[in-house]
Amino acid sequence: MTSLYVSLKTPPFQPNDIRRRQRESAAAAFGINGRWRAPTVCMSLRVEAPENATKSDGVVLKSKEVMETDARVIVGTYARSPVVLESGKGCKLYDVEGKEYLDMSSGIAVNALGHGDEDWLKAVVDQAGTLTHVSNLYYSIPQVELAKRLVDSSFADRVFFSNSGTEANEAAIKFARKFQRHSNPDSKEPATEFISFTNCFHGRTMGALALTSKEHYRTPFQPVMPGVTFAEYGNIQATKDLIKPGKTAAVFVEPIQGEGGIYSATKEFLQFLRQACDDAGALLIFDEIQCGLGRTGYLWAHEAYGVFPDIMTLAKPLAGGLPIGAVLLTERVASAMAYGDHGSTFAGSPLVCKAALAVLNKISNPNFLNSVSKKGLYLKDILEQKLGKNSHVKEIRGSGLIVGIELDVSATPLVDACRDSGLLILTAGKGNVVRLVPPLIITEQELDRAVEIMCQTLPALDVNVSS
Numbered sequence: 001m002t003s004l005y006v007s008l009k010t011p012p013f014q015p016n017d018i019r020r021r022q023r024e025s026a027a028a029a030f031g032i033n034g035r036w037r038a039p040t041v042c043m044s045l046r047v048e049a050p051e052n053a054t055k056s057d058g059v060v061l062k063s064k065e066v067m068e069t070d071a072r073v074i075v076g077t078y079a080r081s082p083v084v085l086e087s088g089k090g091c092k093l094y095d096v097e098g099k100e101y102l103d104m105s106s107g108i109a110v111n112a113l114g115h116g117d118e119d120w121l122k123a124v125v126d127q128a129g130t131l132t133h134v135s136n137l138y139y140s141i142p143q144v145e146l147a148k149r150l151v152d153s154s155f156a157d158r159v160f161f162s163n164s165g166t167e168a169n170e171a172a173i174k175f176a177r178k179f180q181r182h183s184n185p186d187s188k189e190p191a192t193e194f195i196s197f198t199n200c201f202h203g204r205t206m207g208a209l210a211l212t213s214k215e216h217y218r219t220p221f222q223p224v225m226p227g228v229t230f231a232e233y234g235n236i237q238a239t240k241d242l243i244k245p246g247k248t249a250a251v252f253v254e255p256i257q258g259e260g261g262i263y264s265a266t267k268e269f270l271q272f273l274r275q276a277c278d279d280a281g282a283l284l285i286f287d288e289i290q291c292g293l294g295r296t297g298y299l300w301a302h303e304a305y306g307v308f309p310d311i312m313t314l315a316k317p318l319a320g321g322l323p324i325g326a327v328l329l330t331e332r333v334a335s336a337m338a339y340g341d342h343g344s345t346f347a348g349s350p351l352v353c354k355a356a357l358a359v360l361n362k363i364s365n366p367n368f369l370n371s372v373s374k375k376g377l378y379l380k381d382i383l384e385q386k387l388g389k390n391s392h393v394k395e396i397r398g399s400g401l402i403v404g405i406e407l408d409v410s411a412t413p414l415v416d417a418c419r420d421s422g423l424l425i426l427t428a429g430k431g432n433v434v435r436l437v438p439p440l441i442i443t444e445q446e447l448d449r450a451v452e453i454m455c456q457t458l459p460a461l462d463v464n465v466s467s
Contacts, residue, residue, distance in 0.1 A: 062096055081419055088115030091442050093424065104438040104450050105424045109258065109290045109402070112317035112363055114439035120320045120358045127354035135345055142353035149360055153299060155308040156328035161348035165289035165315030166203025168325035169252070172311050173207045173225075174342055175333055176250035176283050182336035183281070184246075191249040191282065195242055197233040199260030199429070202252060202287055211252050213260075233257065234265060236272045243276045250283040250311070251276075255301040258290035258437070261429025262397055262404025270307040283310040283333065289325075290402070293317045294363035294440055297373030297400035304399070317363070317440075319356040363440060372440050375447065376400035379436070382451045392461045401442070405434040409461055417457035423450055 063084040070080070086096045091114050093101045106112065113120055127142065134140055147159040160175075162168045173194070180190040194211060196202065202211040209218055210225035218224055231239040233253075243251060251273055257263045277284040286309040291301040293314060298304050300312070310333050315325040325347070362368055380403060383396050387405065395406045407414075411427045411434045418425050428435035438450070 066096070081416075083419065090114045090116070091439050091446050100422055101419070102423050102446060102450055102453070104436050104442075105426045106317075106437050106439050107321060108316065108426065109295060109437040110316045111321055112294060112440045113320050113359060114441045117320065117358075117362075117441075119362065120355060123354045123358035124322070124351065127351050130350075132351040133346070133349045136343060136348065140348070140350045140353070142350045142357065143348040146348075146353040146356050146360070149357065149364075150314075150326065150328060153360075153364055154312070154328055155330070156312065157331040158329055158334040160327040160329070160342065161353075162315075162325035162327065162344055163323045163347050164203075164325045165287075165313065166205045166208045166325075167344070167347075168289065168313035168315055168327050169202045169208040169211065169287065170205055171325075171327045171342055172250070172252075172285050172313050173211075175311060175327065175329060175337065176285065178341060179283060179333050179336040180249045180281075187246070189246075191245075191247050193227040193229065193244075193247050193249060195239065195248060195251040195282075196228055196230055197253055197257075198230055199233055199257050199263060200230075200252070200254060200287075201257070201259035233260070233263060234269050236269060239273070240276065243273075243280045243282055245280045245282075248277075248280055248282040250285050252285045252287060254287045254291060255305065256291035256296065256399060256402060258402060258435070259428055261406070261433045262402060262435060264397070264399060265305070267305045267307070270302070270305045274307050274309075277310075285309055285311040285313070287313050289313055289315045290437075291399075293359075294369055294372055295400055295402050295437070297369055297376055299364055299369060301399075318359060319352050320359045322352045322355045324352050324356055368440070372400050375442065375444060376403070378444055379403055379447050379451075382448065386451050386455045387458070390458055390461075392458070398436075401436070401438055401440055403436040404428060405436070407432045407434065407461065413460040413463065414454070414457055417460035418453055421453050421457055423453040423457075425450075425454075 063082070066084045067082065084096045085093050087094045088103070091103050093103050093115065095101070103111070103115070131140070143161065150159050151157060160171055162171055176194070177192055180192065184190045196211040196213065198213050200211070200213045202208045204217065206221070207225045209221065210228045212218065213230050229242055231242050242248070253265065253270070253273060255265050255270065274284055286302050288301050292312070293299065295301070295317070296304065302308060310330055312328045313325070314328065318324050318326060376399065379401065380396055380398065383403070383405065387393050388396060392407045392409055393405060394408055396403065397406070398404050406429070410431050412431060414434060415425055415427055426435040426437065427433060
C-alpha cells in the first residue's frame, strides 16, 4: 500500500490536480480496451486539519464553507455578518481562522459575564451532570432558588419563567388581560387594550410583535393582535388621553429603549405613567429585557427613577447565554392567575436556572454594579473626547454600559469597518445609531481599544457619503 500524507495547511496540489489524477487512475484501472484490470496500488490518504478550523462530521469547515452551507440549510431570516465565530474568552471572540475580535455586542446584550466565565461554566457543568430537565410537572430546586433570589432583589412577589424575552412579554400580555377580567368580574367587556410607544421593541411573536412599533416588522404578518395604540415615547401630553379606564389593560414601556436607539425615559414620564395607570385601573409593565440586570449600573433600570411597575419582563443576560425569560409580578396581579392559565415545557429547567443563579450572584453584587457605573461614565467620556467632534456624530447617550452614538448617516459602514479591524459593535434605531453593549466585565483598557478602533475607522462614514 502506498500512503500519501496531505496537510490542508500547505496543500501539495490544487483541487483540479486531484480530479485529474482521479480520472487518470480510473482510466488506468479499465485499460485501453475498456476491460477491468485489478488495481495494483492502494492509496491511504491522511488529512490534517488546519488550526482554528471547525469540524463537522469529520470534515474541516472554514468560513466560506460554513456560510455556503448555512445558505442552503438555514431559513433566510438573518442578515448575518460574514464572520464564523468559534470560541471566546472574556471579552474576546475568535473566528475559525483564528482572528481575534473585541466584543462590544455581547450577543446583543446577553453575555454580561463575557465568554467562558469560570463560575458560570462550573455551575452549568455540575448541573448538567446532575439534572437538566424535568418539566414543570415537578418541583426543582434551582428554579425555586432563582425565583426566591429574583423576588428578594426586586419589587416582585412572584415569578413566572419562560424561554426568551418575547415569551416573557407574551406571558405579561396574558397576565394583564386575566387580571382585568379577575378584577372586574361583573364587567361584560373588561379592559383588553394596550399602550406601547414609538421606537419600542418587545419581540417577534404575534402578541409581542403587535406591541412593537416598527411597521416593517409587523406588516408581513398582519393581522397581528388588535387593540394596541402607539404613543410618542416620553410625551406626557400625547399619552394622557390614551390611557382609559375600562379600555386600557396595561401600558408596556422600556425604561431605556435598546433596539429603538438607546433612548432613556425621564423620571417625570415614568412617574406620570405610574399615576395614570393607577387612576385608570391599568397595569404598568416595564420591559427590561435589554436594559435590566446590571446593564445600567443598577440591578434594575427602573431603580434609577424610583418608579416601580406591576410587572417586569426579563431575559437576555439572565442565564449568561442560555435561553431564559422571566416575568416578575406583584401578588395583586399573580392572584388573578389559576392552574393551567399559562405554562411552558422547557421554562425554568434546572440547568438554565443554575446558570442564571451564577449570573445573578455576580451582577447583583454592589461592587460589581458600581464598577459598571464607573466604566459607563468612562466610556461616554472617551467617546466624547475622541468621536464627539466628528461632523457625523449628533449625540452620544445612554446609561452604564448601554450606550448609543447617533449619526447623521447610516452606521453600517462603520460597523463593517470596525468588524474588519477586530471590533464587534451593533446598530440600533433607524440604522443610524451605533449601539455599544459590551460584557459588563470589560476593562477600561479594552474600552480604550474599542474607541481607538472606532476612531480609526470613522473615515468609512465619509466614503459612504461620497458614494
